[in-house]
Amino acid sequence: MTTPPRTTGSVGASRAGPPAGVGIGWRPEIAGFVADLPGLRFVEVIAEGVAPAGPPPAGLAELRAAGVTVVPHGVRLSLGGADPVEPTRVAHLAAVADLLDAPLVSEHIAFVRAGGVEAGHLLPLPRTREAVEAVAANVRRAQADLPVPIALEPIAALFDWPDDELDEGAFVTEILERTDALLLLDIANVYANARNRGTDPVALLDRLPLERIAYVHVAGGAEHDGLYHDTHTDPVPPEVLDLVGALCARHRPPALLLERDGRYPPAAALRAELDALATAAGWPVIT
Numbered sequence: 542m543t544t545p546p547r548t549t550g551s552v553g554a555s556r557a558g559p560p561a562g563v564g565i566g567w568r569p570e571i572a573g574f575v576a577d578l579p580g581l582r583f584v585e586v587i588a589e590g591v592a593p594a595g596p597p598p599a600g601l602a603e604l605r606a607a608g609v610t611v612v613p614h615g616v617r618l619s620l621g622g623a624d625p626v627e628p629t630r631v632a633h634l635a636a637v638a639d640l641l642d643a644p645l646v647s648e649h650i651a652f653v654r655a656g657g658v659e660a661g662h663l664l665p666l667p668r669t670r671e672a673v674e675a676v677a678a679n680v681r682r683a684q685a686d687l688p689v690p691i692a693l694e695p696i697a698a699l700f701d702w703p704d705d706e707l708d709e710g711a712f713v714t715e716i717l718e719r720t721d722a723l724l725l726l727d728i729a730n731v732y733a734n735a736r737n738r739g740t741d742p743v744a745l746l747d748r749l750p751l752e753r754i755a756y757v758h759v760a761g762g763a764e765h766d767g768l769y770h771d772t773h774t775d776p777v778p779p780e781v782l783d784l785v786g787a788l789c790a791r792h793r794p795p796a797l798l799l800e801r802d803g804r805y806p807p808a809a810a811l812r813a814e815l816d817a818l819a820t821a822a823g824w825p826v827i828t
Contacts, residue, residue, distance in 0.1 A: 556644050558610055559644045559645065559755070560583040560756040560798070562580070562797075562819075563582075564581065564799070565578070566584065568801070569598065573600075574811060575600070576604065578827050581827045583611070584798075585611070585613075585800075587615075588616075588646065593639075601641065612646065612647060615646060615648040620648055620651070620679045620680055621650060621679070623675055624654075638687065644689060645689045647693070650676060651663040651664055651696045665700070667705055668706060668711075670706060672712075676716050677720050690723055692722065692723035693724060694725035694727055694758070695727065699768055709748075713749060718750075725757075726757050726758070727758035727771075728757055728759055729777070731784060737768055743784070746784075754795070755795070756797065760772075773800050774804040776810075777799070777818070783821075786821050789823060
């Protein structure tokens with residue numbers, strides 16, 4: 542298989558195409574490494590780290606000019622909060638999408654604040670019908686002011702609330718159906734949650750609307766005090782790569798993205814992880 546060549550263009554000229562193939566999370570610390578990936582077709586950037594007034598960070602502008610799709614990934618909307626989503630935060634995400642000509646944005650099925658108090662973490666929701674209503678209402682509020690579709694990511698959770706009414710598959714599916722949102726499936730989160738709950742991760746894949754997947758996150762983690770943590774600072778374990786294969790056997794997603802947020806390994810190790818991801822999914826290597 543061959544990778545289509547990058548097209549030329551400029552930020553602000555037109556919307557990029559949807560995520561495709563293998564990508565990587567763009568971070569300033571590895572911007573030079575990312576810029577040198579010859580087959581790269583898309584990256585993801587933390588939306589809150591981009592100033593919407595522009596110009597975009599130099600590395601991102603160069604990638605966009607080379608035809609690489611950039612997807613803004615929000616972490617602060619708190620779509621699962623009981624309070625209505627804050628319009629200024631939605632406006633920021635919308636402006637970043639426009640700045641980067643993004644074809645879509647993504648956020649989490651989680652909450653990060655309550656009563657004005659910031660948690661500093663993505664926190665899991667009780668899987669109740671009341672929570673479904675709250676998330677759906679906030680997603681619809683966000684959709685009304687976003688220029689592009691939104692993909693929702695179920696998070697890794699170290700605990701479940703005692704009053705859950707729905708399993709994870711039903712909870713996520715109902716939110717997506719209520720909002721007509723896309724799915725950002727984090728396969729590392731699927732592994733982490735199943736390992737910590739003692740459940741079968743493949744069984745969850747069979748419960749999710751895989752046809753709604755916009756793209757897939759893949760990341761590493763580590764066990765600590767008997768719990769598996771989705772760290773984004775450790776190598777992707779073989780079990781997660783196996784899950785990528787199980788997912789592709791059911792529904793091959795349009796794009797896979799490697800997340801790495803610290804303790805960056807040498808370039809050769811990062812290239813090897815990207816190649817392993819491509820191999821597991823049957824996508825062309827980008828290195």
